Amino acid sequence: MVHSPVIAPPQPEDAGDWFDFLVAQQAEAYRGIVPDDFADRQRLQRDERVQELREKFAEPGTGRRLAAKVAGRIVGVVSVVDAPMDWETALGFVPAPEPRQLDRLYLHPEFRNRGLGSALLDAVDDGRDLYLWLVSANRAAQRFYRRHGFVDLDESHRAGQSWGGVAMHRMVRRRP
Numbered sequence: 581m582v583h584s585p586v587i588a589p590p591q592p593e594d595a596g597d598w599f600d601f602l603v604a605q606q607a608e609a610y611r612g613i614v615p616d617d618f619a620d621r622q623r624l625q626r627d628e629r630v631q632e633l634r635e636k637f638a639e640p641g642t643g644r645r646l647a648a649k650v651a652g653r654i655v656g657v658v659s660v661v662d663a664p665m666d667w668e669t670a671l672g673f674v675p676a677p678e679p680r681q682l683d684r685l686y687l688h689p690e691f692r693n694r695g696l697g698s699a700l701l702d703a704v705d706d707g708r709d710l711y712l713w714l715v716s717a718n719r720a721a722q723r724f725y726r727r728h729g730f731v732d733l734d735e736s737h738r739a740g741q742s743w744g745g746v747a748m749h750r751m752v753r754r755r756p
């Protein structure tokens with residue numbers, strides 16, 4: 581029997597699971613696009629990242645984060661944060677096209693194509709204009725975002741080393 585995921589803000593004790601889920605899903609979603617050692621490289625920073633997440637989950641500030649769980653196991657994550665992020669400023673991707681960024685949206689493969697991505701996006705959405713970074717080769721996600729009102733910016737940037745320098749661009753959703 582398939583249970584419906586329960587969607588709720590992550591708690592500090594979810595930080596490790598959130599990190600592991602995200603790295604696993606990114607490695608899966610971008611297999612053949614990013615280097616084979618992508619997940620290993622991400623995991624080198626696990627302790628530091630998990631501590632940061634724990635702090636963010638304890639005090640979300642202006643960030644909005646949600647986890648979808650089934651039987652206590654994370655099957656989807658989404659987050660919206662203020663922009664620009666530090667890495668964007670460091671790399672000169674400023675000014676940000678909008679002050680809010682859809683930072684993460686990842687589902688476990690078994691939970692895709694049944695409306696959960698849309699449900700998470702709706703639940704995290706506070707109605708403000710929003711942009712996101714898309715790995716340009718990720719056509720399925722691009723279709724999903726276009727259906728949700730995002731349009732592609734006419735640009736192509738290269739991701740950092742651990743992402744194998746893949747081409748990325750931003751998509752923006754502006755309310756009329």
Ligand SMILES: CC(C)(COP(=O)(O)OP(=O)(O)OC[C@H]1O[C@@H](n2cnc3c(N)ncnc32)[C@H](O)[C@@H]1OP(=O)(O)O)[C@@H](O)C(=O)NCCC(=O)NCCS
Nearest residue numbers: 609685686687692693694695696697698713714721723724
């Ligand atoms: C991109 C992603 C978040 C979309 O979430 P999702 O839950 O699969 O999205 P939805 O189910 O709402 O819609 C996806 C597809 O299912 C279909 N669909 C929507 N609701 C459905 C339902 N109730 N039953 C069956 N199909 C449904 C849609 O028509 C859509 O088809 P298409 O995009 O192939 O044309 C998800 O697929 C995912 O995590 N992908 C891997 C990670 C990733 O790429 N993240 C984006 C990083 S920027």
